[in-house]
Amino acid sequence: MIIDGKTGPWEIVIGLEVHAQVISKAKLFSGASTEFGAEPNAQVSFVDAGFPGMLPVINRACVEQAVKTGLGLNATINEVSVFDRKNYFYPDLPAGYQISQYKQPIVGEGHLDIDLPGGETRRIGIERLHLEQDAGKSIHDQHPQKTYIDLNRAGVALMEIVSKPELRSPEEAGAYMRKMRALVRYLGTCDGNMEEGSLRCDANVSVRRPGEGLGTRCELKNINSIRFVMQAIEYEARRQVDVLEDGGTIRQETRLFDSAKGVTRPMRSKEHAHDYRYFPDPDLLPLVLDRSWIEEVRANLPELPDAKKARFVADYKLTPYDASVLVAEKENAEFFEVVATGRKDPKLAANWVIVELFGALNRLGRDIATSPVSAAHLAGLLDLIENDTISGRIAKDVFGFMVETGKDAATIVAERGLRQVTDSGAIEAAIDKVVAENAAKVAEYRSGKQALFGWFVGQVMKSTGGKANPASVNEILRKKLAG
Amino acid sequence: MSLDKATVARVATLARIKLPDADLEKMAGELQIIMAWIEQLGEVDTSDVAPMSSVVAHVLSQRVDQVTDGGYADAVTRNAADRIQLGDGAFFVVPKVIE
Numbered sequence: 418m419i420i421d422g423k424t425g426p427w428e429i430v431i432g433l434e435v436h437a438q439v440i441s442k443a444k445l446f447s448g449a450s451t452e453f454g455a456e457p458n459a460q461v462s463f464v465d466a467g468f469p470g471m472l473p474v475i476n477r478a479c480v481e482q483a484v485k486t487g488l489g490l491n492a493t494i495n496e497v498s499v500f501d502r503k504n505y506f507y508p509d510l511p512a513g514y515q516i517s518q519y520k521q522p523i524v525g526e527g528h529l530d531i532d533l534p535g536g537e538t539r540r541i542g543i544e545r546l547h548l549e550q551d552a553g554k555s556i557h558d559q560h561p562q563k564t565y566i567d568l569n570r571a572g573v574a575l576m577e578i579v580s581k582p583e584l585r586s587p588e589e590a591g592a593y594m595r596k597m598r599a600l601v602r603y604l605g606t607c608d609g610n611m612e613e614g615s616l617r618c619d620a621n622v623s624v625r626r627p628g629e630g631l632g633t634r635c636e637l638k639n640i641n642s643i644r645f646v647m648q649a650i651e652y653e654a655r656r657q658v659d660v661l662e663d664g665g666t667i668r669q670e671t672r673l674f675d676s677a678k679g680v681t682r683p684m685r686s687k688e689h690a691h692d693y694r695y696f697p698d699p700d701l702l703p704l705v706l707d708r709s710w711i712e713e714v715r716a717n718l719p720e721l722p723d724a725k726k727a728r729f730v731a732d733y734k735l736t737p738y739d740a741s742v743l744v745a746e747k748e749n750a751e752f753f754e755v756v757a758t759g760r761k762d763p764k765l766a767a768n769w770v771i772v773e774l775f776g777a778l779n780r781l782g783r784d785i786a787t788s789p790v791s792a793a794h795l796a797g798l799l800d801l802i803e804n805d806t807i808s809g810r811i812a813k814d815v816f817g818f819m820v821e822t823g824k825d826a827a828t829i830v831a832e833r834g835l836r837q838v839t840d841s842g843a844i845e846a847a848i849d850k851v852v853a854e855n856a857a858k859v860a861e862y863r864s865g866k867q868a869l870f871g872w873f874v875g876q877v878m879k880s881t882g883g884k885a886n887p888a889s890v891n892e893i894l895r896k897k898l899a900g
Numbered sequence: 901m902s903l904d905k906a907t908v909a910r911v912a913t914l915a916r917i918k919l920p921d922a923d924l925e926k927m928a929g930e931l932q933i934i935m936a937w938i939e940q941l942g943e944v945d946t947s948d949v950a951p952m953s954s955v956v957a958h959v960l961s962q963r964v965d966q967v968t969d970g971g972y973a974d975a976v977t978r979n980a981a982d983r984i985q986l987g988d989g990a991f992f993v994v995p996k997v998i999e
Contacts, residue, residue, distance in 0.1 A: 443963070455989070458992070479965075507997070566991060566994060
């Protein structure tokens with residue numbers, strides 16, 4: 418995206434750091450539970466609380482999750498990686514350091530293909546993925562002078578996934594987050610729940626004249642929804658352009674996005690905040706992975722969004738855009754496959770899922786898991802269209818009743834007498850009636866006003882309650898009108 | 901490498917150690933001696949020696965993914981300067997930190 422400033426065009430350069438909470442039963446370096454929503458400090462071991470003399474022992478499941486995610490990002494898996502201490506003082510970090518990975522992360526360079534409107538894709542480079550501990554939670558609104566600290570989250574495994582500065586617009590940043598979320602959910606390595614904070618991101622934003630070197634960047638911290646990521650970047654880029662065009666300079670700083678006001682503002686700068694004095698954690702040996710084990714993990718990866726999308730395009734003849742919409746959520750893709758399997762016209766199934774079903778779910782504020790229409794029921798409805806029991810138009814009414822009642826299509830068609838009239842005698846009678854009652858219009862049509870044909874079809878459909886087979890109506894009507 | 905008073909003051913701040921201005925000069929001198937010892941290591945030619953992350957020839961031991969610990973909020977917060985009980989849990993209470 419190009420921003421048109423007063424003095425000419427500017428280009429936005431964005432890099433994203435995603436923090437994804439790893440799905441595991443226990444924490445990265447302790448045996449305490451990771452479950453969300455427990456009583457304060459009820460899921461804290463002495464290791465997590467930074468008690469003296471406690472030693473961290475790594476959870477192998479968290480290592481496997483990081484490797485899986487790395488493989489999903491088409492990235493290099495480093496057979497040797499090292500844990501470092503990142504030192505800073507904050508009340509929700511009881512040890513005074515976070516165990517993280519600095520110079521030797523578990524996963525190196527890779528890439529993620531993002532889906533853009535219109536079905537295009539763009540490849541975004543991944544710089545690295547490393548494992549680290551999450552911090553605890555500070556609660557500021559319970560007491561006027563005090564902050565409450567809950568360490569239940571402290572020590573839960575996080576994957577920090579860093580992109581290269583290759584995103585060029587808020588929309589691309591949004592597409593990147595959506596794709597990252599889909600990927601980790603397919604892999605089962607993170608639940609992708611942004612509201613609960615299991616997936617959050619920091620955005621590095623700078624602007625430059627097209628073709629020039631990178632400008633000074635600002636880091637936007639802890640953004641917890643895709644919409645906010647896009648809003649924050651949009652605002653920040655515009656702010657930087659305004660500063661530069663007024664002859665100012667951008668200071669490299671950390672800023673917070675205020676979602677209520679839609680603006681970014683500088684964080685009260687912590688003195689020497691960026692001097693983390695990393696050094697290898699003396700409590701932990703290097704993490705060494707076995708090449709054959711990595712290959713075993715690779716062999717057991719599930720089908721990922723890009724592969725599924727390619728298969729939907731090849732096997733079901735969907736457009737790349739429709740395919741990318743369907744694969745965005747694993748559950749949606751599974752639902753679609755139940756509806757589409759064995760169908761003559763899978764494209765019809767895609768349209769019904771994307772337009773009618775997603776439309777209805779949207780209106781109801783539900784997701785596919787709580788859909789009032791099951792995949793089997795929707796497949797049943799499409800069967801009725803394909804075998805000419807009902808027309809496509811009536812099918813929409815039937816679908817409306819299915820959403821309301823949860824009943825299957827055949828039951829609704831039988832109960833409400835919506836079966837399509839294919840009996841040509843009945844259709845002919847209806848047409849004769851319409852022709853007889855509208856002699857003036859018939860004359861107009863015959864004198865060359867062909868556009869009236871649609872009006873006649875409408876009248877016939879109306880008189881049959883929409884149940885007449887449209888193809889038969891067209892055929893017979895054309896003959897009758899021809900005289 | 902030489903250490904001036906400003907560097908020493910900064911290191912003290914990062915480590916949250918209170919160091920009166922009057923002591924900075926003396927501390928700079930002491931740290932300077934330690935740094936000189938460390939710099940002596942630079943005299944050894946390590947150009948064909950691989951960097952070492954650990955002196956122990958063991959692999960990192962790993963735990964299985966099972967919940968085996970926790971459930972003692974009371975013990976975890978017992979030594980806190982200030983705490984507040986809430987149901988079966990308890991918060992640490994600290995002076996307000998807000999960004």
